[in-house]
Amino acid sequence: MILLKLIQNELYKIFSLVRSYIGxxxxxxxxxxxxxxxxxxxxxIEGQIESSVSDMFFIEGSPTNGFTAAYFIMNFFWIHIPFxxxxxxxDIFAGEHANGTFRVYATRPISRVSIxxxxxxxxxxxxxxxxxxxxxxTLGLGLIWHGGGxxxxxxxxxxxxxxxxxxxxxxxxxxFSFMNMVLVSSIAIFFSxxxxxxxxxxxxxxxxxxxxxMVSSLPLEVFKGIQPYLFATYFSNWEQAFFDxxxxxxxxxxxxxxxxxxxxxxxxxxxIFRRKDILS
Amino acid sequence: MSETELxxxxxxxxxxxxxxxxxxxxxxxxxxxKSIQALDDVxxxxxxxxxxxxxxxxxxxxxxxxRVFAGLIAADKGHFDILGSSSLKGHRVRNDMSALxxxxxxxxxxxxxxxxxxxxRITGHDSDEHINRLLDLLGxxxxxxxxxxxxxxxxxxxxxxxxxxxxxxxxLVLDEPxxxxxxxxxxxxxxxxxxxxxxxxxxxxxxxxxxxxxxxxCSDIALIFNGKLAAQGSMRDIFREIDNVTIELExxxxxxxxxxxxxxxxVTQITPLANAISIEIHYNKIPELIRLMSAAKINIFSVSxxxxxxxxxxxxxxxx
Numbered sequence: 271m272i273l274l275k276l277i278q279n280e281l282y283k284i285f286s287l288v289r290s291y292i293g294x295x296x297x298x299x300x301x302x303x304x305x306x307x308x309x310x311x312x313x314x315i316e317g318q319i320e321s322s323v324s325d326m327f328f329i330e331g332s333p334t335n336g337f338t339a340a341y342f343i344m345n346f347f348w349i350h351i352p353f354x355x356x357x358x359x360x361d362i363f364a365g366e367h368a369n370g371t372f373r374v375y376a377t378r379p380i381s382r383v384s385i386x387x388x389x390x391x392x393x394x395x396x397x398x399x400x401x402x403x404x405x406x407x408t409l410g411l412g413l414i415w416h417g418g419g420x421x422x423x424x425x426x427x428x429x430x431x432x433x434x435x436x437x438x439x440x441x442x443x444x445x446f447s448f449m450n451m452v453l454v455s456s457i458a459i460f461f462s463x464x465x466x467x468x469x470x471x472x473x474x475x476x477x478x479x480x481x482x483x484m485v486s487s488l489p490l491e492v493f494k495g496i497q498p499y500l501f502a503t504y505f506s507n508w509e510q511a512f513f514d515x516x517x518x519x520x521x522x523x524x525x526x527x528x529x530x531x532x533x534x535x536x537x538x539x540x541x542i543f544r545r546k547d548i549l550s
Numbered sequence: 551m552s553e554t555e556l557x558x559x560x561x562x563x564x565x566x567x568x569x570x571x572x573x574x575x576x577x578x579x580x581x582x583x584k585s586i587q588a589l590d591d592v593x594x595x596x597x598x599x600x601x602x603x604x605x606x607x608x609x610x611x612x613x614x615x616x617r618v619f620a621g622l623i624a625a626d627k628g629h630f631d632i633l634g635s636s637s638l639k640g641h642r643v644r645n646d647m648s649a650l651x652x653x654x655x656x657x658x659x660x661x662x663x664x665x666x667x668x669x670x671r672i673t674g675h676d677s678d679e680h681i682n683r684l685l686d687l688l689g690x691x692x693x694x695x696x697x698x699x700x701x702x703x704x705x706x707x708x709x710x711x712x713x714x715x716x717x718x719x720x721x722l723v724l725d726e727p728x729x730x731x732x733x734x735x736x737x738x739x740x741x742x743x744x745x746x747x748x749x750x751x752x753x754x755x756x757x758x759x760x761x762x763x764x765x766x767x768c769s770d771i772a773l774i775f776n777g778k779l780a781a782q783g784s785m786r787d788i789f790r791e792i793d794n795v796t797i798e799l800e801x802x803x804x805x806x807x808x809x810x811x812x813x814x815x816x817v818t819q820i821t822p823l824a825n826a827i828s829i830e831i832h833y834n835k836i837p838e839l840i841r842l843m844s845a846a847k848i849n850i851f852s853v854s855x856x857x858x859x860x861x862x863x864x865x866x867x868x869x870x
Binding site (some may be wrong): 379 | 617621622623640644645647651652653654657658659660664672673674707710713717806834
C-alpha cells in the first residue's frame with residue numbers, strides 16, 4: 271500500500287516536470303512529419319521495391335503501407351530514444367539531491383529500499399508509456415495514414431508478412447525494444463544515485479551507451495570474443511522479430527543479457543543509495 | 551477530646567511509563583567523516599513536553615546528530631530511542647517523529663498545497679481538511695495554490711514547518727529553523743514554535759547557534775563542542791551554575807550611577823554604554839545591588855540580564 275502511494279508520488283513528480291514531455295512532444299511533431307514525407311516519397315520507394323522483386327513477384331497494389339512506414343521509423347529512432355529517457359531516469363535521484371527535496375523526503379518513516387523501489391518502478395512506468403506512445407504513434411498513425419496490407423521485409427531475400435502476422439511481429443519488436451529501453455533507464459538511474467546534479471547522469475548514460483555500442487560494432491577480431499556479452503550488441507535485436515522464422519533462441523539470449531545488465535545496474539544503484547549519506 | 555482521624559499523606563500519583571520515557575534518547579553516538587570525528591560518543595536525553603535547545607558553534611556536530619535522528623546518515627556507533635522505540639528497528643523508529651533539517655526545500659514547480667499532499671500521502675495524512683488546517687495554522691492558507699518558487703524565505707520556512715507537522719508528530723526536530731530569515735521572520739518562526747508546542751502537545755528538539763533564541767524559548771538544553779557533549783540539563787539548573795552574569799542598567803543619571811557603582815564592591819566590571827551601563831556581578835548579589843541603588847535614590851528604569859547563556863557558553867568554551 272505504501273509502495274503504491276510512493277509510486278503515485280513519483281509519477282506525480284515526473285509528470286510535473288517539463289523535461290518529461292520533451293520526448294513525447296518531439297515524437298508528436300516528428301512522426302507525422304516523417305509519415306507525411308514517407309507518403310510523398312512513396313513512388314520512389316515503390317519503384318525501388320518493385321525493381322528489386324519484379325523478377326520474383328507481381329505486385330498488386332502498393333508495397334508501402336503503415337507497417338513499412340512504422341518499420342522505417344523504428345530503424346531511425348532507437349538511438350534517439352535512450353537520450354530522451356535518460357533525461358528522466360537521470361533526474362530521478364540526482365534532481366532531488368540538487369533541489370534538496372530528498373532531504374525532506376527521506377526523513378519520513380519509510381525505508382530507503384521503498385523509496386528506491388518506487389522511483390525505479392515509476393521510471394519504468396514512464397519508459398513503458400514512452401515506448402507505448404511511440405508505438406501507438408508510429409504504427410497507429412502509420413496505419414491510419416498509409417493503410418494496412420501485407421508487409422514486405424528484406425532479410426536474406428524478401429519476406430512477405432500478412433497484416434495480422436505483421437501486427438504480432440510489431441508487438442514482439444516493441445516488447446524487446448521496451449526491455450532495451452528499461453536497460454537504458456536502469457543505467458540512467460545507476461548514474462543518478464552517484465551524483466547530485468541531473469546533467470551528469472544523462473551524459474554518463476549516453477557516453478556509456480555510445481562506448482559500448484562502438485565496441486560491440488567494431489569489426490575487429492580482438493573484440494569478437496566480448497561482443498556477445500555487451501548489452502549494446504542486442505539494441506537492434508527487435509529487428510529479429512521480423513525474420514522468418516523468428517530466431518527465438520537468439521532473442522531470448524539477448525533478453526537474458528539485457529535483463530542481467532538491468533539487475534546489475536539497479537543492484538549496484540540500490541547498494542549505493544542505501545549507504546549514501548544525505549549531507550545537502 | 552475529639553477523635554482525630556489519622557490520615558496518611560497522599561502520595562503523588564505514579565508517573566506512567568509514557569511520561570517517564572524520554573521523547574528522545576541517544577546512547578553513545580559516534581560518526582566520522584574521513585579525518586573528522588563529527589560526533590564522539592554523544593548521549594542525550596530529551597524530556598517529554600520540553601522545548602529542548604541543542605547548542606553548539608558552527609561545525610560542532612549539531613546537524614550531523616540531527617541527520618542521524620532523521621535517517622539521512624548512519625551513525626558509526628551507538629543508537630537512539632524515539633518515544634521508547636529503538637533505532638535498531640530501522641526506519642519505523644521515526645513513526646512519531648518529524649524533522650525539518652537545515653533549510654526547507656520543495657518541489658518549486660508545485661504549489662504549497664501540492665507539496666503538502668506529496669509528503670502527506672506517504673504517511674496517510676493527506677486529507678484536504680488536515681492540509682488546509684496546517685496551512686492555516688502557519689498563515690499560508692491564502693497562498694496555498696501559489697507555486698513555491700514565488701514564496702519568500704520566511705514563507706518557505708513556515709511551509710517547511712507545516713510539512714513537518716503533517717504526520718501529527720509527538721517529537722519535532724528542527725535544525726536551525728531561523729537561519730537566513732530577517733528579524734521579523736525569525737520572530738514569526740519563534741512564535742510558531744511556541745504555538746505548536748502549546749497547541750499540538752509536541753516535544754521540540756531545536757538546534758541553533760543563536761543563543762538568544764534558545765534562551766527565549768527553551769526549557770532544557772544540551773551543548774556540543776567538537777562533536778562531544780559538553781553539558782545538558784534544564785535551563786534553570788544550568789543558570790544556577792553560573793556565578794558572574796552581565797546585566798544592563800538603564801538609569802536616569804548615568805554619572806551618579808557610575809560613581810556609585812565604582813564605590814561598591816558588589817560589581818566586578820563596569821562598562822558605560824550609549825544608553826545604559828553594563829556591569830558584571832555575581833548572580834546572587836543582584837537583589838542587594840538593586841536595594842542599595844534604591845536606597846541611594848538612583849532612579850532605575852530597567853535591569854536586564856543579557857546573554858546569560860552566552861556567558862555560560864563562552865565559559866564552557868574557554869574551559870575546553
